[in-house]
Amino acid sequence: MTDFLQNCIDGAMFGSGYALLALGFTLVFGVMKRLNLSFGPSIMLGAYAGTWVYLNVSQNVLLVVLATVITTVAVGIYVERLCFWAVRRDATIASMVSSFAIWMQLEEVAMHLLPERTYPFPTFFTSTVIDVGPFFVRSEHVSMFLLTLVLLALLHLFLFRTRPGLALRAVSDNPLASTYMGINSSNILFLAFAVVSVLGGLAGFLILSADSQVTPFFGLWATFKGLIAMMLGGMGSLPGAILGGLLLGVVEANAFWYGGPVIRDISAYLLLFMMLIVRPGGLVGQRIVAQQQAADERV
């Protein structure tokens, strides 16, 4: 029982990173009902830029964070213009495949930038183990968890207390009505991508500095974890992304403890598959699915 609870704590801590990635996916999906597969690779490229700065320019943490976030945003905007803004709005598949093609491109660019397999990523947190009663937590996970909470609070402020945030929610809720209200949805799309990239860059930085290394697999990893966490919580739902991230973290931590790395990955996919079959809307997104279905029926 202690093991199980300990796993849950670890999982939730690490799951907060998943939640950040899932938020990135869900925000973009909410605004344009299309999936950006190259979200993970753009974060990876940002992380590579951060590593490059760390190795060649300066060891200053702030500079590394800046390099990571700025590169992620730049790549994110490149993806947005090429795969989403330029492609016809109703060509959902085309956008998705196009974002995948850009993923391949980004991965190869990253390989050329830093040709070796793994690179050290600056650790921002000092690693100590903190005892809490019968349980213990690693300090870098606690800082990741807390920083995630701060980021969530900031995102919440942006979405619910500012005018651009309001516009973003309006477009996400009903694109047509928001156009009638004079909102330029193309600008909002751009904004959503920028916000999401900042979020992604920071998430990448937090996860990688807890891991203290970056590999070319990080792009794939980030896309998958974010995707799974988002779908578990419910596609397009913000609280869903957080819940999904935490759930994924907890399930993975337990499966890893009891079965090893392969079982961990299988259980994550099994959970996702079952969830999609039984409850396509995930934990809290059933309303969104119902809405879409209702819209289809009306047509």
Place this chain on the structure above:
Amino acid sequence: MPNDYLLTVISNIGMISLIALSAYLLLISGEISFGQQAYFGISAYAGAIATTLWGWPLWVALLFGSSLAALAAGLIGLLTLRISGLYFSIATLAFAEMVRLSLFKLTYQVEIDGELIGPNGAEGFGEIRWIFDNDVSVFEYTLLIYSVLFLVLFFLVLIERSRLGMIFRMLGQDPLLTRVQGLNPVRYKVTAAILAGFIAGLGGALYAHSFTYIEPQIFNIMMGVHALAYGLIGGLGTVLGPLIGVAIDIGFLESVREFQGYRMIVFGGLVALMLIFMPRGILDEKRVYWLKSIARRWFRA
């Protein structure tokens, strides 16, 4: 006699075309599957086990592997009936990853000639010796691959010209319309899934015997998304579309040495640009119709 490298590229195009065709069949009936590599992989393992460990003839093994893949595809088709669009894509992706990861846990080895042979988890499955044991040259095997490919193409053309093909396309354009016509979409969706699974399976079993070594890592998401991309590049208007996509990627980019190390940068950019101007590929429905009308006029004159 063409040289072996060229033959390998050509046979590669043939085998990958099969999985591209299977993704295409689902695409025209309105489903985007990220998981066709699962059926490719299932059949590769099953077919290779059948010839190598059980000593079955190749054609029986081909049918066995593909039928197993079709069965799995039908099952998944039934399970995913309620969901569509992105939900379906992600569900197929999850299934394919489950299959791939399970292959890491699959160990089934039999002693043949004092050696342990068979799938061994992450180590993969080597010594698929059917080609060597039966003295089949690379050229002959390439011919075999293309015979299978042409049979499949012929079959697909027949389907496209039949009522079934019409229904598939209608399902892809507008599922509601299909229901209004009094047709049961469930039946046709599952039929499409089974056919697609079978076609991917044929490719997989051929692949295993051509490369003589397979490992779980081959059947990853990259393969599935490439299969999907080929149809979208080549065009969704005709069965030749996916073949054009494969030929562009493998035949052109992978073989031209100048692109070594930059292949994905070129290919990725190319695909992204193309999808802006032709979201349904080079030979989409409109262009196919246009070409057909030209051909008709030309023959009449």
